[in-house]
Amino acid sequence: NAGVTQTPKFRILKIGQSMTLQCTQDMNHNYMYWYRQDPGMGLKLIYYSVGAGITDKGEVPNGYNVSRSTTEDFPLRLELAAPSQTSVYFCASSSSWATNEKLFFGSGTQLSVL
Amino acid sequence: EDQVTQSPEALRLQEGESSSLNCSYTVSGLRGLFWYRQDPGKGPEFLFTLYSAGEEKEKERLKATLTKKESFLHITAPKPEDSATYLCAVQGVASNYQLIWGAGTKLIIKP
Numbered sequence: 002n003a004g005v006t007q008t009p010k011f012r013i014l015k016i017g018q019s020m021t022l023q024c025t026q027d028m029n030h031n032y033m034y035w036y037r038q039d040p041g042m043g044l045k046l047i048y049y050s051v052g053a054g055i056t057d058k059g060e061v062p063n064g065y066n067v068s069r070s071t072t073e074d075f076p077l078r079l080e081l082a083a084p085s086q087t088s089v090y091f092c093a094s095s096s097s098w099a100t101n102e103k104l105f106f107g108s109g110t111q112l113s114v115l
Numbered sequence: 116e117d118q119v120t121q122s123p124e125a126l127r128l129q130e131g132e133s134s135s136l137n138c139s140y141t142v143s144g145l146r147g148l149f150w151y152r153q154d155p156g157k158g159p160e161f162l163f164t165l166y167s168a169g170e171e172k173e174k175e176r177l178k179a180t181l182t183k184k185e186s187f188l189h190i191t192a193p194k195p196e197d198s199a200t201y202l203c204a205v206q207g208v209a210s211n212y213q214l215i216w217g218a219g220t221k222l223i224i225k226p
Contacts (some may be wrong), residue, residue, distance in 0.1 A: 006159070017139065036176070041124075041218055042218055043119060043202075043215065043216030043217050043218050043219075044159075044202070044204075044214075044216040045216075046213055046214070049213075059213065060213070068179075082147075091158050091159075093158070094175075098212045103161035103164070104159070104214075106157075106158025106160070107157050107158050107160055108156065108157050109157070109158055
């Protein structure tokens with residue numbers, strides 16, 4: 002069972018470069034999320050999607066963009082990378098947006114912007 | 116504003132030494148409180164959901180409890196494999212179903 006797969010696992014970017022973090026899930030979940038995790042802080046929601054073609058901003062969307070062309074894939078785009086975007090990024094999915102629905106997480110992408 | 120505070124930041128225990136982790140929260144109407152476990156280099160893994168004060172959930176050596184202001188994750192006779200960071204999150208009625216996460220408690224169990 003693959004679950005949620007993220008690539009790459011590690012990446013170093015220079016300031017001003019762009020990149021796309023890939024996320025795919027094989028559970029046929031409609032709901033997908035991007036979080037960032039910084040040391041000493043709780044997970045912060047960047048963007049989420051409730052289905053193919055529908056995305057919305059979370060708590061910290063500035064500097065990021067997303068798209069959702071299929072149920073399986075939810076890539077996160079960083080344009081003009083900044084040191085403040087150094088973080089660990091997690092993609093997650095769930096079968097609903099409801100209270101009792103648990104999230105399934107990928108293994109994360111550790112990104113450094115230097 | 117919804118908030119979650121976890122304590123302690125880190126906890127070192129000997130194998131078999133029971134203890135509790137705390138998750139204090141303020142939320143405008145609780146929909147649910149969640150506990151996750153996170154191993155180094157991995158994403159969080161779901162443990163429990165609690166919905167109302169007085170509720171308890173158990174899984175192996177872990178038991179989660181909930182009051183109107185906080186939740187405890189009790190660990191009974193822990194083993195080294197219980198070492199991980201434990202994350203707490205809440206979902207409030209005013210949050211559009213988004214989760215507010217605590218910073219976690221890093222638990223280390225020494226053999």
